[in-house]
Amino acid sequence: xxxxxxxxxxxxxxxxxxxxxxxxxxxxxxxxxxxxxxxxxxxxxxxxxxxxxxxxxxxxxxxxxxxxxxxxxxxxxxxxxxxxxxxxxxxxxxxxxxxxxxxxxxxxxxxxxxxxxxxxxxxxxxxxxxxxxxxxxxxxxxxxxxxxxxxxxxxxxxxxxxxxxxxxxxxxxxxxxxxxxxxxxxxxxxxxxxxxxxxxxxxxxxxxxxxxxxxxxxxxxxxxxxxxxxxxxxxxxxxxxxxxxxxxxxxxxxxxxxxxxxxxxxxxxxxxxxxxxxxxxxxxxxxxxxxxxxxxxxxxxxxxxxxxxxx
Numbered sequence: 644x645x646x647x648x649x650x651x652x653x654x655x656x657x658x659x660x661x662x663x664x665x666x667x668x669x670x671x672x673x674x675x676x677x678x679x680x681x682x683x684x685x686x687x688x689x690x691x692x693x694x695x696x697x698x699x700x701x702x703x704x705x706x707x708x709x710x711x712x713x714x715x716x717x718x719x720x721x722x723x724x725x726x727x728x729x730x731x732x733x734x735x736x737x738x739x740x741x742x743x744x745x746x747x748x749x750x751x752x753x754x755x756x757x758x759x760x761x762x763x764x765x766x767x768x769x770x771x772x773x774x775x776x777x778x779x780x781x782x783x784x785x786x787x788x789x790x791x792x793x794x795x796x797x798x799x800x801x802x803x804x805x806x807x808x809x810x811x812x813x814x815x816x817x818x819x820x821x822x823x824x825x826x827x828x829x830x831x832x833x834x835x836x837x838x839x840x841x842x843x844x845x846x847x848x849x850x851x852x853x854x855x856x857x858x859x860x861x862x863x864x865x866x867x868x869x870x871x872x873x874x875x876x877x878x879x880x881x882x883x884x885x886x887x888x889x890x891x892x893x894x895x896x897x898x899x900x901x902x903x904x905x906x907x908x909x910x911x912x913x914x915x916x917x918x919x920x921x922x923x924x925x926x927x928x929x930x931x932x933x934x935x936x937x938x939x940x941x942x943x944x945x946x947x948x949x950x951x952x953x954x
Contacts, residue, residue, distance in 0.1 A: 652703075653712075656733040659721055662686065662712035663738060664704045667697025674700040674925060675743035677735050677766075679751030681773075681904075683810060683834045683842060685711030692746065692906050695914035696921070703743070705734055707754060708845065715841030722848025724757050724855065731755070732762035744921055746770040748906060753777065754849065756857055756886075759864045768924050768934075769868045770917055773879045773903045776886050777856035787852030795843035806842075807834045818875055818902030826907075861889030867934035868893035869920040873901030873908060892933045 652663045664686040676696055678689050686704035693702035706713040708722055708730065720726065731754060735743055745766040747755030752774020759769045778784040798806045810816075811831060819827065847853060868890050870883040874897045887893045896916045901908035923937055 651712075652738060654734050654737040656730040656737065657721075657726070659708055659714040659716065659730065661708065661714070661730060661734055662706045663734065664690075664693075665701060665738070666693045666704075667701045668699050674921075675740040676700060676702045676921070677731070677738075677740055677743040677745050678702060678704045679707060679731070679745075679747035679755050680704070680710065681749030681751050682845065683710070683807070683837060684748070684751070685833055685836065687711075687833050688830065689748070689906070691910050692913075692917075695910065696918065701740065703735075703738055703740060705731065707731075707751065709841030710837055710845065715838045715844065717840060717844070719844055719848045722844045724754065724849045724853070725761070727754050727849050728757040728761040731758040732765045735765060742767050744768045744770065744924075746772065746917070747774060748772040749774060749903065750845075750849070753851065753854065756864075757854065759866075760857055760860045763864050763866070766866065768866050768921070769864065770871065770920065771868065771883075771886070772871045772906055772913075773873070773876060774870075774886075775851060775879070775882045776858050776861065776889075777854050778851055779856045779858050784852045784856070787850065789852075791846040791850035791852055795846040798839045798843045798846075803835050803837065803839055806839070807831055810834070815876075815878075815903050818873070818908060819904055821900075821908060858885075858889055861886065862891055865891045867920070867924050869917065869934075870895040871905055871913065871916060872897055873903060873905040874899050875902040876905070879903065892935050894935045 649664055649666045652665060653660050678692050680689050686706050689704045693704055696702050709715045742765060745755045745759060752771040755769060756771060756776060759766050778787055870887055872879050872883045883895045887895050898905045898909045898912045906913045924934060
């Protein structure tokens with residue numbers, strides 16, 4: 644594949660089939676990126692991320708179970724986070740991505756973290772965008788299970804149009820008004836293409852309450868981790884701080900002028916930060932130096948050594 648082209652692929656992982664969109668160079672055993680969307684998203688909702696990162700590497704946008712063109716089974720078991728983690732690792736293998744950098748947004752970030760902890764040798768690094776490690780408090784987790792079950796029932800009862808309008812009006816997405824009417828309508832159209840029972844299954848199987856919290860397993864992933872949060876996303880700034888403290892080699896970057904969907908609201912800053920992270924890792928692969936110990940000035944130097952291109 645030449646840069647700028649896309650191709651669609653369907654991969655069989657266990658008993659389900661997942662859709663992926665690949666862009667950039669032909670997949671190889673190094674320097675690929677695997678991208679995961681958030682709840683109600685799809686490969687198309689992460690297209691800006693792949694466009695900024697592909698360059699001379701392959702970027703694959705994977706659609707999680709119940710979303711986009713991936714399968715949406717009726718049974719809840721395939722949606723469980725443990726199953727999802729296995730599906731992600733197997734998809735990377737089937738797509739020929741080698742050991743990719745793994746990037747996930749929101750729900751996709753939780754899934755990326757689960758995959759990295761379950762399959763630590765399958766990924767070169769981890770980028771978490773507005774993501775959590777689940778809910779540690781048992782009482783709060785039970786409350787979230789109840790609210791997610793109610794939301795799943797609502798989706799099945801009222802249908803996609805009513806649900807999507809409700810979802811997009813949530814306070815956490817208020818900062819996306821800066822994207823303009825056209826971008827918001829495009830996002831709405833993409834969300835409406837999902838199937839009600841697929842989203843309901845995702846909530847019941849891999850919602851933040853349904854998944855087992857990952858906080859006590861964070862130190863199992865010893866490779867570099869970048870946590871990216873919009874400065875206006877106060878909840879996930881706190882969450883990122885707690886996750887960073889449990890990881891072996893992690894750093895948090897705050898992006899100005901952005902809320903929860905930082906990759907959409909501040910795409911240039913997001914691409915620069917993530918590009919520098921990947922460039923720093925690739926430049927220091929032989930040295931084995933902890934990513935978190937790199938001074939920010941050295942980030943820039945590493946990028947300049949690669950021709951000034953953060954991707």
